[in-house]
Amino acid sequence: xxxxxxxxxxxxxxxxxxxxxxxxxxxxxxxxxxxxxxxxxxxxxxxxxxxxxxxxxxxxxxxxxxxxxxxxxxxxxxxxxxxxxxxxxxxxxxxxxxxxxxxxxxxxxxxxxxxxxxxxxxxxxxxxxxxxxxxxxxxxxxxxxxxxxxxxxxxxxxxxxxxxxxxxxxxxxxxxxxxxxxxxxxxxxxxxxxxxxxxxxxxxxxxxxxxxxxxxxxxxxxxxxxxxxxxxxxxxxxxxxxxxxxxxxxxxxxxxxxxxxxxxxxxxxxxxxxxxxxxxxxxxxxxxxxxxxxxxxxxxxxxxxxxxxxxxxxxxxxxxxxxxxxxxxxxxxxxxxxxxxxxxxxxxxxxxxxxxxxxxxxxxxxxxxxxxxxxxxxxxxxxxxxxxxxxxxxxxxxxxxxxxxxxxxxxxxxxxxxxxxxxxxxxxxxxxxxxxxxx
Numbered sequence: 001x002x003x004x005x006x007x008x009x010x011x012x013x014x015x016x017x018x019x020x021x022x023x024x025x026x027x028x029x030x031x032x033x034x035x036x037x038x039x040x041x042x043x044x045x046x047x048x049x050x051x052x053x054x055x056x057x058x059x060x061x062x063x064x065x066x067x068x069x070x071x072x073x074x075x076x077x078x079x080x081x082x083x084x085x086x087x088x089x090x091x092x093x094x095x096x097x098x099x100x101x102x103x104x105x106x107x108x109x110x111x112x113x114x115x116x117x118x119x120x121x122x123x124x125x126x127x128x129x130x131x132x133x134x135x136x137x138x139x140x141x142x143x144x145x146x147x148x149x150x151x152x153x154x155x156x157x158x159x160x161x162x163x164x165x166x167x168x169x170x171x172x173x174x175x176x177x178x179x180x181x182x183x184x185x186x187x188x189x190x191x192x193x194x195x196x197x198x199x200x201x202x203x204x205x206x207x208x209x210x211x212x213x214x215x216x217x218x219x220x221x222x223x224x225x226x227x228x229x230x231x232x233x234x235x236x237x238x239x240x241x242x243x244x245x246x247x248x249x250x251x252x253x254x255x256x257x258x259x260x261x262x263x264x265x266x267x268x269x270x271x272x273x274x275x276x277x278x279x280x281x282x283x284x285x286x287x288x289x290x291x292x293x294x295x296x297x298x299x300x301x302x303x304x305x306x307x308x309x310x311x312x313x314x315x316x317x318x319x320x321x322x323x324x325x326x327x328x329x330x331x332x333x334x335x336x337x338x339x340x341x342x343x344x345x346x347x348x349x350x351x352x353x354x355x356x357x358x359x360x361x362x363x364x365x366x367x368x369x370x371x372x373x374x375x376x377x378x379x380x381x382x383x384x385x386x387x388x389x390x391x392x393x394x395x396x397x398x399x400x401x402x403x404x405x406x407x408x409x410x411x412x413x414x415x416x417x418x419x420x421x422x423x424x425x426x427x428x429x430x431x432x433x434x435x436x437x438x439x
Contacts, residue, residue, distance in 0.1 A: 046074040047340050050090065052104035052328055054081025059361040063353055067344060075344060087113055101336035102143075102345070106328035107397045111136055118142075119332040124342055126349045131223055131391065132366040134329040142329025143345045146363035149382045150211050150285040150394060151310035151322035158182070158189055158280045158306070169311040170320045172249055179256045182280050189280070193258035196279035198265040199416040205409025207267070212283060212313070213408050214396035216246045219312060220319035221392050229395040236400070236437030238430050242316070247415075247422050247429075249315030253283065254416050262416050272296050277303035286310070286364070286378035293377065309381045321392040322385050326366055400436045407432040 051060055057079035064075035078100065080086050087110055093099050094117075105111050111118070111134065120139030127133050127140050134142020152169075159166055162185055164178045182194045199208050216238075217228045231237040254262065258279065261269060274282040275296040282288070289308070292300045300306075312319050332341040347353055349367050357363045358372035364379050365372060368386070373379050385391050396404075411432055415425040 045072075045337070045340055046076065047102065047337055047344050048076040048078065048100040049102040049330070049341075049344075050086070050093075050100045050104055051077060051079045051330075052081065052086050052106070054079040056361040056363075059356050062360070063348070063356055066352065066356070067347060071343075071347075073340060073344070099333045099336060101333055101338075101341040102330050103333065104328050105134070105142060105331050108136075110328075111141065111331070114331065117334055119334040119338045119342070121332065121342060121345070124346055126346055126367065129349065129368050130366045131386075132324070132326045134326070134331075141331050142326070143331070143348075144326035144329055144366040145348070145357065146326060146361075147324050147366045147382055147386070148286050148327050148364070149310060149322050149324045149378065149385070149391075150214065152281050152313055153274070153284055153286075153288065153378070154281045154309050154311055155274070155277065155279070156307035156309045157304065158191070158277070159309075161185075161189060162280070166309055166311050170314045171317040172245070172252065172315060173317075175249070175314060176252060179252065183256055190277060191280060192273065192278040194256035194280050195253050195258070196270050196274050196282035196284075197253045197257040197262055197416075198267070198270045198283070199262055199409075199413040200264050200266065201410045201413040204267055204270075205405050207283065208412035209404025209407070209409035210396050210399075211285060212250070212412065213404065214323060214394050215313040215315070216243055217396055218323055218392045218394055219314075220316065220321055223391065223393040225393075226395055229398065232399065232433060232437070234437075236430075236433035236435070238426075238433060240426065240430075243429065244422070244426050246315045247425050249313065250412070250415065250425075251422055257416075263413065268295075272299055275300040275303065277306060281311075286376070286382060289377040289379075290362075308377045310378060310385070321390045322382075323394040324382060324386065324391040325394050403433070403436050407436045 051057065057077065060077045060079065064077050067073060067075050080089065086104060090103055091113065105114065116138065118138055118141035120141065121127055121143065122140040126143070130144055132144035132147055133140050134144070154166060156166070162182045164181060168174050169178060179194050182189065182191070198204055217232065221227065228239055228242065231239060258273070270282060271284065271288050271291050273279055274288070275292040276299040310322050312321055314320070330345065332338055348357065349369070354365055354367070354370045354372050358365050358370065358374050362374050362376055364374050364376065364382050373383050408429065411425065411429050414420050420428060
């Protein structure tokens with residue numbers, strides 16, 4: 001079985017809004033250059049970094065100042081975000097002979113633009129300190145700076161009041177028992193429903209067709225196990241036994257979902273209702289923590305700023321992993337200041353730099369040696385899963401382009417509407433995947 005590169009959603013609009021926030025445009029480089037024109041190419045020992053998360057521009061420039069004070073090396077930070085076409089801008093820099101030494105890429109399609117142009121960082125010390133590096137045929141070409149996770153998010157306070165231990169949720173039977181218990185206590189717990197599971201297919205297709213479907217591909221597997229991803233890539237094939245178990249679990253989510261919202265509810269409603277304490281579980285990933293503590297902060301505070309956690313999508317007995325990876329990576333341009341860039345990235349894993357990245361930028365460190373835990377509500381649970389070695393990779397970004405939007409997302413919605421029973425859901429999903437890949 002071949003080992004595949006780590007893959008992740010980086011350009012999806014809604015996820016960007018949830019996980020990245022902030023306005024658009026570009027920031028002025030740390031050296032004072034204009035944000036309205038391309039930053040000058042770095043020279044000598046200087047380093048230039050193009051960052052794709054403009055909301056962390058200030059912490060990165062603080063790190064640049066710290067690095068200069070420590071080493072004397074100038075680091076210019078050029079941050080882009082919002083509606084900026086980052087890859088298009090980078091291509092323009094390349095054509096103008098003005099490539100940055102370090103630049104952001106978000107997954108396979110972005111890295112494909114720079115095939116043969118990224119320095120291999122396999123020999124760097126940090127590469128042995130993380131499971132989230134981006135690896136392709138050119139080697140270890142992506143430096144991870146944060147981690148996001150996909151699992152079944154839960155309200156830990158509600159589970160405790162209901163007497164449900166989330167550590168036991170590693171089988172369909174355990175979930176069925178837990179859901180039934182909580183459902184019987186809804187009024188006492190102030191719940192609208194046990195699960196906030198939304199399947200609206202036009203704007204939330206990514207939630208079902210990418211994230212939930214991605215658990216069929218990866219849940220419970222070693223990070224480099226691509227068995228079901230490889231089957232899907234081979235003409236859209238599904239493992240019928242595994243997918244049938246997955247379909248039954250989705251049916252369980254439907255049974256205990258908020259019926260008034262399951263078919264057509266919006267992402268904003270889903271997160272607000274969870275933050276308000278109306279659901280015990282919600283089918284979203286760690287990025288919702290940022291929304292809960294910003295846009296939905298008042299509702300979250302009114303609900304007691306409850307503790308949260310994340311449980312595996314255990315559609316088969318023994319599944320005990322959540323899916324984690326970096327939302328994007330920093331690559332080193334092979335014809336730039338390679339040694340200087342590598343040295344700076346290695347420095348970013350030091351204690352002083354990690355404190356800024358985690359505690360000020362709010363990143364969840366992908367490095368095993370880091371001792372800092374972000375204040376994000378989901379940070380601790382992700383760190384706990386990482387430390388326990390209970391994470392799987394996610395390979396769904398490598399799925400056929402448009403698979404979720406044009407095929408699988410609609411099938412999840414049809415299943416939720418009752419237009420398909422479990423067996424027919426499996427059959428239709430087989431058909432649409434074969435059609436998508438066959439086309």
